[in-house]
Amino acid sequence: MFEHVLSVIIFLPILAGILLLVIPASRTIARVSGLIISLATLVLSIDLYTNFSATGHLEFVEFIPWIQSLGISYHLGIDGISLFILMAGSVLLPMVYLVFTTKEKGYYANLLIVQGAMAGAVCAADMILFYIFWEVMLLPVFFMLGLYGGPKRLPATLKITLYTIAGSLLMLAAIVYLGVSYHAQFNEWSFAIDKMAQLNLTGRIAALAFFGFMIAFAIKIPLFPFHTWLPDAYTEAPTATTFVLSAIMAKIGVYGVIRFVVPVFDEQFARFAILLAYSGVIGMMYCGIAAIAQKDFKRMLAFSSASHMGIIALGVFCMNVQALTGTIYQIVAHATSTGVLFLFAGILEDRTNTRTIEDLGGIASKAPVFAMFFAITMLASVGLPGTSGFIGEFMIILGAIKFNTTIGVLAGTSLIIGVCYMLWMFQRVFFEKSNAATENFKDLSLIEGLTFLPVIILIIVMGIYPQPFLSKITPTTALQFAQNSPVVAKTVTTNALLPELTIEQK
Amino acid sequence: MTNDLMLLMPLIIVGAGAILLMLTAAYKQLTIDITAYGSAIIFAIAFLVQLSSCISGNAVLFSEAFNGILVVSNFSKAAGLIILACGFFTTLSSQTYFKQNNFCTPEYYSLTVFAALGMLLLTMAQELISVFIALEIMSLAIYILVGYDRKNVISTEAVLKYLMLGAFAGAFFTMGSAFIYGATASTKFVNISQFIASHGFVHSPAIIGGSFFILVAFLFKAAAFPFHAWVVDVYEGASAPITGYMATALKTAIFAVFANFLVLDDSLQAGWIKYLFYISIFTMFVGNLIAIGQQSLKRMLAASGIVHTGYLLIALVAVSSKAFTGSVIAFYLAAYAAGTLGIFAALSYLGGAGEKRKTFEDFKGLAKVRPYSAAAISIFLLSMAGIPPTAGFMGKFYIITSAIDAGHIALAVLGIVSSIISMWYYLRLIINMYFYEAEEQFNDAVPSQLAPICTFILVICVFAISLYPIAI
Numbered sequence: 001m002f003e004h005v006l007s008v009i010i011f012l013p014i015l016a017g018i019l020l021l022v023i024p025a026s027r028t029i030a031r032v033s034g035l036i037i038s039l040a041t042l043v044l045s046i047d048l049y050t051n052f053s054a055t056g057h058l059e060f061v062e063f064i065p066w067i068q069s070l071g072i073s074y075h076l077g078i079d080g081i082s083l084f085i086l087m088a089g090s091v092l093l094p095m096v097y098l099v100f101t102t103k104e105k106g107y108y109a110n111l112l113i114v115q116g117a118m119a120g121a122v123c124a125a126d127m128i129l130f131y132i133f134w135e136v137m138l139l140p141v142f143f144m145l146g147l148y149g150g151p152k153r154l155p156a157t158l159k160i161t162l163y164t165i166a167g168s169l170l171m172l173a174a175i176v177y178l179g180v181s182y183h184a185q186f187n188e189w190s191f192a193i194d195k196m197a198q199l200n201l202t203g204r205i206a207a208l209a210f211f212g213f214m215i216a217f218a219i220k221i222p223l224f225p226f227h228t229w230l231p232d233a234y235t236e237a238p239t240a241t242t243f244v245l246s247a248i249m250a251k252i253g254v255y256g257v258i259r260f261v262v263p264v265f266d267e268q269f270a271r272f273a274i275l276l277a278y279s280g281v282i283g284m285m286y287c288g289i290a291a292i293a294q295k296d297f298k299r300m301l302a303f304s305s306a307s308h309m310g311i312i313a314l315g316v317f318c319m320n321v322q323a324l325t326g327t328i329y330q331i332v333a334h335a336t337s338t339g340v341l342f343l344f345a346g347i348l349e350d351r352t353n354t355r356t357i358e359d360l361g362g363i364a365s366k367a368p369v370f371a372m373f374f375a376i377t378m379l380a381s382v383g384l385p386g387t388s389g390f391i392g393e394f395m396i397i398l399g400a401i402k403f404n405t406t407i408g409v410l411a412g413t414s415l416i417i418g419v420c421y422m423l424w425m426f427q428r429v430f431f432e433k434s435n436a437a438t439e440n441f442k443d444l445s446l447i448e449g450l451t452f453l454p455v456i457i458l459i460i461v462m463g464i465y466p467q468p469f470l471s472k473i474t475p476t477t478a479l480q481f482a483q484n485s486p487v488v489a490k491t492v493t494t495n496a497l498l499p500e501l502t503i504e505q506k
Numbered sequence: 507m508t509n510d511l512m513l514l515m516p517l518i519i520v521g522a523g524a525i526l527l528m529l530t531a532a533y534k535q536l537t538i539d540i541t542a543y544g545s546a547i548i549f550a551i552a553f554l555v556q557l558s559s560c561i562s563g564n565a566v567l568f569s570e571a572f573n574g575i576l577v578v579s580n581f582s583k584a585a586g587l588i589i590l591a592c593g594f595f596t597t598l599s600s601q602t603y604f605k606q607n608n609f610c611t612p613e614y615y616s617l618t619v620f621a622a623l624g625m626l627l628l629t630m631a632q633e634l635i636s637v638f639i640a641l642e643i644m645s646l647a648i649y650i651l652v653g654y655d656r657k658n659v660i661s662t663e664a665v666l667k668y669l670m671l672g673a674f675a676g677a678f679f680t681m682g683s684a685f686i687y688g689a690t691a692s693t694k695f696v697n698i699s700q701f702i703a704s705h706g707f708v709h710s711p712a713i714i715g716g717s718f719f720i721l722v723a724f725l726f727k728a729a730a731f732p733f734h735a736w737v738v739d740v741y742e743g744a745s746a747p748i749t750g751y752m753a754t755a756l757k758t759a760i761f762a763v764f765a766n767f768l769v770l771d772d773s774l775q776a777g778w779i780k781y782l783f784y785i786s787i788f789t790m791f792v793g794n795l796i797a798i799g800q801q802s803l804k805r806m807l808a809a810s811g812i813v814h815t816g817y818l819l820i821a822l823v824a825v826s827s828k829a830f831t832g833s834v835i836a837f838y839l840a841a842y843a844a845g846t847l848g849i850f851a852a853l854s855y856l857g858g859a860g861e862k863r864k865t866f867e868d869f870k871g872l873a874k875v876r877p878y879s880a881a882a883i884s885i886f887l888l889s890m891a892g893i894p895p896t897a898g899f900m901g902k903f904y905i906i907t908s909a910i911d912a913g914h915i916a917l918a919v920l921g922i923v924s925s926i927i928s929m930w931y932y933l934r935l936i937i938n939m940y941f942y943e944a945e946e947q948f949n950d951a952v953p954s955q956l957a958p959i960c961t962f963i964l965v966i967c968v969f970a971i972s973l974y975p976i977a978i
Contacts, residue, residue: 021881066973066975067975067976069975069976070907072975128903131894132894132895132899135894135899136894139888146937146940146941147940147941153941154937157941158933158937161929161933162926162930165926165929166926169925169926170922172903172906172922173910173918173919173922176903176918177915180907180910180911183911205915
């Protein structure tokens with residue numbers, strides 16, 4: 001449409017959010033202006049999506065030198081990986097303003113800021129810029145959680161904040177280490193992400209830097225065993241924050257692994273890929289089993305989200321093009337299914353004033369539309385064929401089996417756990433007899449129904465006809481492996497049970 | 507010669523202004539307010555003159571004034587700018603502060619300007635005797651300012667502690683200078699450096715002992731481990747604007763002369779660097795441990811000042827004489843000054859009469875009563891904690907970069923661990939302000955708009971400084 005479209009997508013919501021915080025606006029004005037801004041962002045993003053030509057390289061590049069003495073620049077651009085995370089944010093966030101209409105001004109303003117910051121993090125092509133947006137992303141979450149969260153919000157707020165900041169400060173040290181190494185090896189300062197792949201990193205300090213990045217991203221995803229902040233934060237956070245955390249912010253952690261860890265730390269990654277893959281699988285199983293035991297449906301969804309993040313992360317660690325493509329696909333699918341389930345959970349909580357599964361029952365007869373929407377989203381989340389969840393999970397499992405049969409089989413079987421807790425919860429909440437809490441449950445209003453309809457359609461379209469989406473993803477993922485053939489070879493020889501299966505025929 | 511005078515102009519303006527204020531303070535017609543504005547104007551003019559000489563850049567690096575006793579470099583100019591800006595904001599927030607507290611006389615502002623004179627001189631001094639003179643001009647003024655509230659017991663205790671220990675530090679400094687002069691037959695940094703370069707650092711015990719004494723004096727003034735014990739009590743006893751002034755301008759001046767001293771004598775630096783390495787680590791962690799336990803905001807800020815000294819020492823360790831990264835130190839000082847001064851400017855009007863609001867508990871619910879002040883304080887705290895996009899983050903980033911670039915990866919990682927710990931006490935205040943309800947009522951009428959305006963300008967500075975690219 002015009003130049004600097006990425007900058008507008010990033011800074012329009014941030015500036016609007018700050019402006020809303022500063023002026024004494026009423027909550028209606030805040031909600032309406034928030035809606036308008038996020039719809040405007042959506043229009044820009046759709047325009048971006050249609051003009052995206054899937055070359056595999058960065059597109060819509062903006063480049064302004066900032067700190068020239070250190071080679072730091074304001075450098076933005078998107079490729080097939082970041083595009084889908086950006087789109088997920090732009091498509092899903094406007095729904096919050098339509099569904100939750102009675103929140104405080106700060107709620108909507110912080111939501112705008114977090115939207116812009118997340119867009120910035122995925123668009124940044126400079127490590128320092130990425131880091132800035134990565135940290136800014138956390139601040140609105142901190143305030144939303146602390147101000148508008150549930151009764152036990154304060155420990156949850158502190159936990160997520162300290163956890164995340166500890167991780168990201170270690171990442172800062174690793175980023176600086178990369179910049180300094182680049183200076184040492186090429187006699188030129190640079191913090192550009194794409195240049196870091198040329199670095200030749202060996203030794204103990206490189207391994208430390210690898211873990212500096214990996215722990216920061218593992219906390220954000222969250223990967224087992226760095227998930228302990230998640231149940232509290234997801235449960236106590238207001239619905240929109242849980243939605244943002246689960247639908248988009250967790251994906252930025254995965255994105256970070258794809259962008260920084262895999263291309264730059266090829267040797268270290270090859271060494272530790274099997275460890276990381278197992279931690280993904282263990283996380284899947286552990287969080288899945290924990291989800292079965294939960295009495296609170298929001299907490300159950302929190303564990304379910306973590307369990308699915310395990311498989312998404314696994315797709316990255318498998319080091320082949322199918323799994324990686326599947327990961328990107330699953331990122332969108334997870335955002336539209338599990339993310340949206342959190343919104344439904346928010347509606348459920350608002351209307352019944354309870355989060356306990358046992359207190360509910362018989363909602364399907366009172367609110368058939370709500371029950372149907374919930375069912376479709378839930379089935380997409382467990383990966384039923386015909387929904388978006390199936391395509392992504394199928395590709396990841398395919399890649400996992402190619403990578404290492406044990407891991408593939410374990411991942412495939414633990415998907416069944418997901419079906420268990422989801423269907424059991426659905427049965428107890430939506431079927432059985434209605435009671436006092438659900439007696440007067442109102443169905444979705446027309447506006448709410450129309451808000452969710454596009455997402456439901458998207459789930460089904462992505463499940464039946466994935467090709468248009470895959471064609472935008474594949475060039476970039478293929479390029480990732482074309483550039484880093486040594487990494488693939490190394491990973492395969494160290495980890496795969498049947499190496500001949502994994503080597504791509506060219 | 508005229509060029510030299512032009513470079514010295516800020517110093518002359520501040521000096522003449524201080525004397526003028528002191529003389530005219532004898533007249534009854536001169537109210538406290540007028541002196542406050544007068545000193546602010548002096549700082550503003552000196553700042554603009556300094557800025558113009560920075561921008562025009564006609565001064566060559568290390569161009570000499572006064573036969574090498576004073577040297578104006580880009581680093582000293584930057585440090586001077588920070589000091590003058592600190593003075594400006596301090597006088598303005600003092601004006602508001604003294605609307606609620608009535609122990610002020612016009613001499614207060616004159617002393618503030620005198621202290622700035624000493625600090626400016628310190629940034630330029632390249633010779634031991636003039637360093638001593640500058641140090642004493644600054645310290646004497648600060649001693650009086652700390653104990654200005656004579657009827658207050660805490661304030662009196664603070665000045666006594668500071669005066670006694672400061673006098674020791676001054677004595678150490680003169681002793682060290684004498685030793686070094688005895689060994690090298692010169693007090694100029696350049697000559698000392700040449701002497702050590704040709705004879706070696708361990709040539710004579712007098713040099714080792716002398717430089718040790720001088721380091722002790724500097725570390726004391728900079729509040730570094732193990733000479734940090736005075737900081738918490740003294741900062742608590744001084745009035746809020748003066749605490750801010752000490753934490754920022756004084757620290758800037760000390761680090762400027764410290765860097766000059768270490769950098770010019772590169773072999774001296776090589777001799778002391780491994781000790782500075784450990785001192786910086788201890789300073790960071792001891793500061794953190796002290797800060798975690800504090801209940802009073804001013805004491806917490808004092809302890810966090812120790813931590814920031816530790817970060818600055820990292821930069822000093824990383825500084826090598828080949829590529830002098832003085833800009834890193836100057837940048838960090840500017841970033842730190844903006845955040846700290848901002849908090850103290852806010853405290854000047856939020857504290858109320860007799861600084862009643864001082865503990866963490868007292869700040870509960872502030873976001874409901876004074877949302878803008880709470881937001882400003884949060885921004886300053888985030889800057890001190892090093893969260894982007896604030897100036898504090900960029901400062902910390904440059905320091906980590908210079909440390910890793912110099913090969914001190916362990917130091918960089920420890921610095922980061924220390925800032926993870928420090929998140930706790932910075933976040934604690936933000937959590938109190940935003941997530942709790944007020945427990946006690948405070949009279950929140952703001953007596954004068956100057957301090958709030960300062961706070962607002964400093965918020966802008968926190969963001970503006972972070973965007974300013976430095977040249978390494």
